[in-house]
Amino acid sequence: MTAHIASLPADRASPALDTRIVLEVEGLSLSLRNADGLLPIVTDVSFAIRQGEAVALVGESGCGKSITASAIMGIAPDNAEIGGTITLNGQAISGLSPRARRKLCGRHMGFIFQEPMTALHPTLSIGRQMTDTLRHNLGLSHAEATSRAAQLLDRVGIPRARDILKGYVHELSGGMRQRVMIALAISCGPSLVIADEPTTALDVTIQAQVLDLLDDMRRELDLAMLFITHDLEVVGDFCDRAVVMYAGDVVERGLSADIVRSPAHPYARGLIDAVPDHDDGRTRLTPILGTVPPVGQWPPGCRFAPRCNRVDAQCRTRPALELHGSTEARCWHPLEPSA
Numbered sequence: 047m048t049a050h051i052a053s054l055p056a057d058r059a060s061p062a063l064d065t066r067i068v069l070e071v072e073g074l075s076l077s078l079r080n081a082d083g084l085l086p087i088v089t090d091v092s093f094a095i096r097q098g099e100a101v102a103l104v105g106e107s108g109c110g111k112s113i114t115a116s117a118i119m120g121i122a123p124d125n126a127e128i129g130g131t132i133t134l135n136g137q138a139i140s141g142l143s144p145r146a147r148r149k150l151c152g153r154h155m156g157f158i159f160q161e162p163m164t165a166l167h168p169t170l171s172i173g174r175q176m177t178d179t180l181r182h183n184l185g186l187s188h189a190e191a192t193s194r195a196a197q198l199l200d201r202v203g204i205p206r207a208r209d210i211l212k213g214y215v216h217e218l219s220g221g222m223r224q225r226v227m228i229a230l231a232i233s234c235g236p237s238l239v240i241a242d243e244p245t246t247a248l249d250v251t252i253q254a255q256v257l258d259l260l261d262d263m264r265r266e267l268d269l270a271m272l273f274i275t276h277d278l279e280v281v282g283d284f285c286d287r288a289v290v291m292y293a294g295d296v297v298e299r300g301l302s303a304d305i306v307r308s309p310a311h312p313y314a315r316g317l318i319d320a321v322p323d324h325d326d327g328r329t330r331l332t333p334i335l336g337t338v339p340p341v342g343q344w345p346p347g348c349r350f351a352p353r354c355n356r357v358d359a360q361c362r363t364r365p366a367l368e369l370h371g372s373t374e375a376r377c378w379h380p381l382e383p384s385a
């Protein structure tokens with residue numbers, strides 16, 4: 047997990063394409079209704095995640111990663127209007143009633159959020175939160191749920207599991223809290239885990255441990271994992287495939303190894319150049335100039351055009367997501383594949 051993006055592990059380059067699709071997102075759009083009408087937040091997002099595969103949703107802050115995840119999880123804001131289809135294990139979940147959706151997602155999806163202090167209940171013991179989840183979703187008895195909760199804490203590397211079950215989230219360190227979140231996320235045997243910036247709030251050394259644990263869980267339990275991040279280094283080290291988002295749009299999609307080594311979209315190139323490269327002695331990063339346009343102020347055509355050094359008149363028209371080299375990119379002037 048500590049490998050730099052320039053030295054990707056070989057097995058990251060070849061995710062099994064014969065395994066079944068767990069999550070399929072097809073033409074997802076999300077707009078928020080306000081007093082002035084509908085405000086588009088994400089448009090035409092499509093990707094799939096297979097069993098045992100980690101897919102990164104990557105982009106700068108405000109690109110629409112979290113709200114895309116919230117639409118998948120069924121927790122989008124009340125004023126959201128959502129289009130497209132979301133399919134989990136072959137069942138279209140986007141059309142289900144909120145109750146049916148909650149039941150299905152509680153059993154088959156696990157969630158890990160950036161800040162466990164807000165995701166976990168402050169005044170319920172850790173044991174109570176875990177056993178409630180297990181009893182509600184799996185119908186276990188109190189004794190069975192307690193025993194399973196202790197096994198899960200043990201499995202995610204929490205010592206003295208039985209004592210910790212009696213404690214509260216504020217008594218734990220940041221890394222331990224995130225381990226509890228991981229134990230909860232895998233507790234009901236989900237097929238999909240969604241991790242939204244799970245290490246952003248942690249110290250660097252603890253980040254690596256938590257990423258290693260997530261990677262172990264994914265392999266051991268054959269989980270499909272959606273990993274939301276703004277960090278291309280994490281994408282290269284941890285994920286089989288990547289979906290790069292910019293201003294609510296998918297701008298590049300493909301194998302992480304291919305995108306990190308030879309991106310086709312200038313935005314993906316910019317994200318990579320913004321990572322300091324210690325291997326070749328380039329410790330200074332090159333930031334992408336400008337900022338992501340706020341929702342409601344996207345330019346017509348290519349949304350990255352105002353920040354792009356390859357821009358010309360053609361970029362006033364919206365490009366399609368098309369195959370360029372080994373990845374798909376939404377760009378009129380994609381970068382040449384590097385040797």
Ligand SMILES: Nc1ncnc2c1ncn2[C@@H]1O[C@H](COP(=O)(O)OP(=O)(O)OP(=O)(O)O)[C@@H](O)[C@H]1O
Binds near residue numbers: 340
């Ligand atoms: N409830 C909401 N009401 C209005 N705008 C919203 C709401 N939720 C998200 N947005 C806007 O939608 C856009 C996408 O937000 P989102 O949180 O999905 O971005 P992100 O890529 O996950 O960023 P970050 O990494 O900072 O979480 C942002 O411009 C955000 O301000």
